[in-house]
Amino acid sequence: MLEIVTIKNVKVKIGEVCKALRKSNGLSRDELAEVLDVSSTTIQNIENGKNATLDNILKVANHFSLLQSIFKGVNQVVDEQNNISLY
Numbered sequence: 593m594l595e596i597v598t599i600k601n602v603k604v605k606i607g608e609v610c611k612a613l614r615k616s617n618g619l620s621r622d623e624l625a626e627v628l629d630v631s632s633t634t635i636q637n638i639e640n641g642k643n644a645t646l647d648n649i650l651k652v653a654n655h656f657s658l659l660q661s662i663f664k665g666v667n668q669v670v671d672e673q674n675n676i677s678l679y
Contacts, residue, residue: 600641603641603642603643603644604641606638606641606649607638607639607640607641607642608639610635610638610639610652610656611639613656614635614639617656621635621636621639624652624655627655628648628651628652628655630648630651634648635652638652650662
């Protein structure tokens, strides 16, 4: 069965991951915001699945060493789509 994924689902999941990683690293929102040079409201918005820029999401991902995994995932999708043949 097809799973329907919405932009909101993705934003909420990113927010959940961000919050879990922040807490597991013993950081407050203010502390993470300071390290990333963003506002604590930006961190709050990301964690609540509200609008955030790609740059800010990638700053969070980079801080928690997720960039390589994200890059690999994107490349895997691209490779799979390039290998699709209709013949």
